[in-house]
Amino acid sequence: xxxxxxxxxxxxxxxxxxxxxxxxxxxxxxxxxxxxxxxxxxxxxxxxxxxxxxxxxxxxxxxxxxxxxxxxxxxxxxxxxxxxxxxxxxxxxxxxxxxxxxxxxxxxxxxxxxxxxxxxxxxxxxxxxxxxxxxxxxxxxxxxxxxxxxxxxxxxxxxxxxxxxxxxxxxxxxxxxxxxxxxxxxxxxxxxx
Numbered sequence: 469x470x471x472x473x474x475x476x477x478x479x480x481x482x483x484x485x486x487x488x489x490x491x492x493x494x495x496x497x498x499x500x501x502x503x504x505x506x507x508x509x510x511x512x513x514x515x516x517x518x519x520x521x522x523x524x525x526x527x528x529x530x531x532x533x534x535x536x537x538x539x540x541x542x543x544x545x546x547x548x549x550x551x552x553x554x555x556x557x558x559x560x561x562x563x564x565x566x567x568x569x570x571x572x573x574x575x576x577x578x579x580x581x582x583x584x585x586x587x588x589x590x591x592x593x594x595x596x597x598x599x600x601x602x603x604x605x606x607x608x609x610x611x612x613x614x615x616x617x618x619x620x621x622x623x624x625x626x627x628x629x630x631x632x633x634x635x636x637x638x639x640x641x642x643x644x645x646x647x648x649x650x651x652x653x654x655x656x657x658x659x660x661x
Contacts, residue, residue, distance in 0.1 A: 473556050474589070474612050475660075476604075476625070479563040481617035482635045483548065483579070484538040493529050509618065509639040527596045530566045536574040540582050541635070547653035548583055555661055558589040562603055567595040604628050615656065622647035633659075 480486030505514035512522035551557040614625035626632035632647035
């Protein structure tokens with residue numbers, strides 16, 4: 469039986485500011501973001517890349533040393549720690565990072581360094597860009613909170629009976645699906661406790 473105090477969460481764009489780090493990395497490699505690119509979820513639309521180029525570049529970034537030092541997103545550290553330390557919640561990180569074990573190790577180290585060694589009870593690593601449908605199906609009707617920034621993945625969580633929350637970004641500002649759109653972790657914290 470699943471602990472009722474489990475919160476499922478995506479990592480990039482929810483706990484860590486992947487977009488900021490990726491933008492810095494792209495600039496370092498002489499890629500220029502298109503005007504208004506920050507409002508696009510798809511990297512190929514941000515940088516005018518083919519889908520194949522985007523897939524290769526995102527994988528390169530996700531398997532680089534940069535993944536070890538992604539900064540936290542907004543107020544994630546404060547409120548994730550409060551949920552864990554003050555209220556006993558544990559987190560399952562579900563992330564489409566890479567199937568490379570070294571990259572996964574760096575991601576785990578990054579999360580533990582920022583959030584502490586006991587916040588995450590489980591890490592689920594999927595290949596770069598992989599859908600989360602199968603993983604979320606395992607939590608069907610659990611009633612767990614599911615925090616995600618990609619509308620399609622938030623919708624899957626809602627469809628399988630989770631309390632789906634969509635972390636607000638420019639690229640999902642027009643979202644009208646079944647998940648509740650939230651601005652930050654403070655809002656999530658106040659909703660849960």
